[in-house]
Amino acid sequence: MSYIELKNITKTFGNTVALDNLSLELEQNKIYGLLGRNGAGKTTLLNLITNKLFPTEGEILIDGDSVIENDRPLSKVYFMTEKNFYPDTMTIKSAFKWGREFYPDFDEDYAVRLSEKFSLKIEKKIKSLSTGYKSIFKIVMALSCNTPVILLDEPVLGLDANHRDLFYKELLQSYSEKPRTIIISTHLIEEAADIIEDVIVIKNGRIIMKDSVENVLSQGCCVSGSAAAVDKFTAGKNILGYDALGGLKTAYLLEEIETQAVPEGLEVSKLDLQKLFIYMTNS
Amino acid sequence: MSYIELKNITKTFGNTVALDNLSLELEQNKIYGLLGRNGAGKTTLLNLITNKLFPTEGEILIDGDSVIENDRPLSKVYFMTEKNFYPDTMTIKSAFKWGREFYPDFDEDYAVRLSEKFSLKIEKKIKSLSTGYKSIFKIVMALSCNTPVILLDEPVLGLDANHRDLFYKELLQSYSEKPRTIIISTHLIEEAADIIEDVIVIKNGRIIMKDSVENVLSQGCCVSGSAAAVDKFTAGKNILGYDALGGLKTAYLLEEIETQAVPEGLEVSKLDLQKLFIYMTNS
Numbered sequence: 001m002s003y004i005e006l007k008n009i010t011k012t013f014g015n016t017v018a019l020d021n022l023s024l025e026l027e028q029n030k031i032y033g034l035l036g037r038n039g040a041g042k043t044t045l046l047n048l049i050t051n052k053l054f055p056t057e058g059e060i061l062i063d064g065d066s067v068i069e070n071d072r073p074l075s076k077v078y079f080m081t082e083k084n085f086y087p088d089t090m091t092i093k094s095a096f097k098w099g100r101e102f103y104p105d106f107d108e109d110y111a112v113r114l115s116e117k118f119s120l121k122i123e124k125k126i127k128s129l130s131t132g133y134k135s136i137f138k139i140v141m142a143l144s145c146n147t148p149v150i151l152l153d154e155p156v157l158g159l160d161a162n163h164r165d166l167f168y169k170e171l172l173q174s175y176s177e178k179p180r181t182i183i184i185s186t187h188l189i190e191e192a193a194d195i196i197e198d199v200i201v202i203k204n205g206r207i208i209m210k211d212s213v214e215n216v217l218s219q220g221c222c223v224s225g226s227a228a229a230v231d232k233f234t235a236g237k238n239i240l241g242y243d244a245l246g247g248l249k250t251a252y253l254l255e256e257i258e259t260q261a262v263p264e265g266l267e268v269s270k271l272d273l274q275k276l277f278i279y280m281t282n283s
Numbered sequence: 284m285s286y287i288e289l290k291n292i293t294k295t296f297g298n299t300v301a302l303d304n305l306s307l308e309l310e311q312n313k314i315y316g317l318l319g320r321n322g323a324g325k326t327t328l329l330n331l332i333t334n335k336l337f338p339t340e341g342e343i344l345i346d347g348d349s350v351i352e353n354d355r356p357l358s359k360v361y362f363m364t365e366k367n368f369y370p371d372t373m374t375i376k377s378a379f380k381w382g383r384e385f386y387p388d389f390d391e392d393y394a395v396r397l398s399e400k401f402s403l404k405i406e407k408k409i410k411s412l413s414t415g416y417k418s419i420f421k422i423v424m425a426l427s428c429n430t431p432v433i434l435l436d437e438p439v440l441g442l443d444a445n446h447r448d449l450f451y452k453e454l455l456q457s458y459s460e461k462p463r464t465i466i467i468s469t470h471l472i473e474e475a476a477d478i479i480e481d482v483i484v485i486k487n488g489r490i491i492m493k494d495s496v497e498n499v500l501s502q503g504c505c506v507s508g509s510a511a512a513v514d515k516f517t518a519g520k521n522i523l524g525y526d527a528l529g530g531l532k533t534a535y536l537l538e539e540i541e542t543q544a545v546p547e548g549l550e551v552s553k554l555d556l557q558k559l560f561i562y563m564t565n566s
Binding site: 159 | 561
């Protein structure tokens with residue numbers, strides 16, 4: 001049964017169609033990756049789910065309740081936005097105190113412990129934080145609020161590789177202890193591929209793919225070798241795109257290849273989600 | 284012969300030592316990756332090379348000339364900063380015109396062509412651009428100015444995967460046509476690994492590694508399998524760190540393993556630069 005349901009959602013801004021008759025059903029307790037190019041409609045979709053924007057047409061339900069002007073479904077969702085909506089002069093510590101007012105299950109002890117792991121100093125004012133630490137503060141809020149749904153919009157913006165690694169680990173740890181429905185919108189697709197179960201790809205306001213990461217990746221492969229050999233072998237196949245370097249070439253295919261069918265000198269390897277995404281969404 | 288030379292550079296801010304007696308020599312016409320955690324001193328180093336900051340101690344030379352209060356070496360460097368220093372009301376088109384005033388070899392035609400590839404509309408005002416498109420505008424300026432040295436500080440911040448892919452390709456294309464000394468500071472280490480030749484890792488204001496990517500990666504490997512088997516095989520070896528998932532474990536080693544020495548059931552694979560970096564720089 002679906003926990004979040006978008007039914008024929010259209011959203012226009014003036015003459016621009018941001019979302020175009022989009023329908024989507026999301027299950028409870030699953031981690032979704034929401035992928036799309038800049039401007040594809042990802043943030044609009046998250047804003048609609050949380051009633052920050054109203055659809056031009058269509059209906060959105062959370063656990064069976066319409067989200068429009070309705071506190072009950074919205075109390076079930078924490079939305080980590082790219083922008084910061086906390087008062088600038090507020091300290092992180094007092095934001096945690098306020099967290100409990102809005103989210104009854106907010107776990108302040110956990111928030112403090114998680115801050116320590118990220119070396120986030122909770123006496124600091126939110127406005128004094130760097131881009132990376134603003135993201136970390138919002139990550140801590142999101143993982144501590146214990147709502148059944150968490151929406152994360154570009155959670156790792158400005159984070160160094162170590163902090164991104166820590167975030168992925170803490171997210172999985174938190175999820176395994178308290179399963180929730182999590183939607184992550186991110187441009188760092190290859191890193192996210194390890195933590196998301198299902199992938200949703202938006203292009204020009206429509207969903208062009210919704211499937212498990214496992215399924216998606218098992219349907220494609222890369223073939224590398226000399227340009228001539230690659231061209232000969234892949235002729236007539238379902239080719240997503242190519243990379244070339246000197247006389248070498250890699251073809252990205254959207255079909256399975258049996259290993260014994262591959263001529264000597266060619267190498268077949270797994271497709272990665274980011275490459276697949278790039279070729280699917282290039283204009 | 285080194286083209287850029289930092290000799291015993293120390294930079295303090297109040298009681299904080301940002302760079303600590305750091306020496307570094309960079310060759311002409313090579314692509315360097317400058318890696319370090321947030322706050323490690325990367326941006327300070329780039330600011331010192333371009334005379335935006337003065338060293339507390341030490342000396343910096345470009346092509347044999349000291350950079351301090353000296354226009355000649357500085358005219359050889361374009362610095363793509365994270366912050367935007369162009370007037371807000373300026374259009375991209377007029378920024379290109381001004382580019383020629385400051386950089387005599389600025390290639391306006393190329394800038395226009397590159398803008399088209401990124402769908403950057405050059406009639407727009409710089410202030411109206413999104414985070415991603417601000418980065419793209421600065422990338423176009425950097426690749427068009429044709430200075431012997433380009434410094435890129437977080438060039439791909441906010442870019443979607445397709446635009447990052449396009450940036451890496453255009454950078455390599457531009458470099459192969461007109462070799463220059465390029466320093467890229469980035470948190471997206473795994474992606475940058477494909478385009479950088481040498482890697483420089485900074486930790487706490489000191490350089491802890493400077494080597495070719497090829498050398499660095501050939502010195503390490505990953506060993507995966509059941510936790511017990513991995514522990515047994517890697518005991519006493521130079522272990523950087525572990526990842527574990529259920530009963531499975533991956534050990535990251537900083538030594539080479541001969542394939543025939545590996546017991547059945549264990550898999551040895553290449554180390555990636557980002558994992559290596561994470562384990563080297565975790566505190």
